[in-house]
Amino acid sequence: EGSREEGGIVVGGGPANVRNNVAVGNGYGGISVQNYGGRNLIQNVWITHNTLINNFDSGINLQGWNSATNVLAYNAILPRMGTLAIRPAPSAGINIGNEVCIPASDLPTAQCFVSEVAPYDLWPNATSPLLNAAASGAEPWKPADDFMGTIRGNSPDVGAFERTSGTYFHLGGGGAPRPPRITV
Numbered sequence: 001e002g003s004r005e006e007g008g009i010v011v012g013g014g015p016a017n018v019r020n021n022v023a024v025g026n027g028y029g030g031i032s033v034q035n036y037g038g039r040n041l042i043q044n045v046w047i048t049h050n051t052l053i054n055n056f057d058s059g060i061n062l063q064g065w066n067s068a069t070n071v072l073a074y075n076a077i078l079p080r081m082g083t084l085a086i087r088p089a090p091s092a093g094i095n096i097g098n099e100v101c102i103p104a105s106d107l108p109t110a111q112c113f114v115s116e117v118a119p120y121d122l123w124p125n126a127t128s129p130l131l132n133a134a135a136s137g138a139e140p141w142k143p144a145d146d147f148m149g150t151i152r153g154n155s156p157d158v159g160a161f162e163r164t165s166g167t168y169f170h171l172g173g174g175g176a177p178r179p180p181r182i183t184v
Contacts, residue, residue, distance in 0.1 A: 001025055007032025007061060008052075013041030014070070020147045020160045021050045022122060029087070030055035030077075035064025043067040046141040049134070051113075051122050051160040053078040058087035059100075066092045071141045073097055074134040076124075076159030078116055094141075097134055099158045112159075123161045130158040 001008065001024045008023030009031045023030030030052030033042055042064040048071060052059040059077035070093030077085040078101040085100040101112035112128045114121035124130040132155040134142075145151050146162040157163055 003027050008055065010034060011042070011045055011047075012036050013039075013043075013045075014067075015044035015046075017046045017048075017141065018050065019046065019048045019141075019143045020145075022053075022120075022147065022160050023050065023055060024053045024120065026055045028056060029058045029061030031059075032061040033063055033065060034061075038064075040064060040066070042070065044069045046071040046073075047075065048073045048141050049075065049143055049146070049156075049158070049160055051076045051147075053113075053116055053120075053122070054080045056080060056083065058083055059085045061087050062090060065090050068092050070094070071139075073141065074156070074158045075099070076101060076112060076122075076130050078103060078112065097158060099130055099133060101129075122159070124157050124159065124163045126163075128157075128163070131163060132156070133158045 003026040005027045007028045008026035009018055009021060011018060011033045018031060031047055033045060035042055059079050072090050072095045074097040076099050079085045104116055112130055114123050114125050134156040136154045147160040150162045150164055152162050
């Protein structure tokens, strides 16, 4: 959160697996893929199930995204007013199920998240278009769990958080540690 001049996460080459992250209010993209020196190292880069909110320039910035081995899938993006969710549009690879959310300020109620303003609660709300919107499958780029370690199951949600029927502390930050990750 809050990088002044760059993306919250910067990828300069692959292979790289960028999944289950939250990036808020960063100076460039929430996730920035950069083709340093035009070396075309952006291959086998998987950007999946991330939640990106209110980042300057774009939610995801894709420089040099021209390999069929790249994946951009099931990211929840709430772009800052006047910015693009994904810039530029992917020219190659798998591009599936990325959800662009509408700010709550433009609707009577929040569209995607419980609370998109600080203190953030980026868990999908009960009527969110993120719910069960990611296809099931055994692709190697699909994470088995979410940001908090919750198993995703057969009908996973888009973004970093999987909504469950149980109630538990799902807020990010606030002094509560994230549970240990599962191994797959």
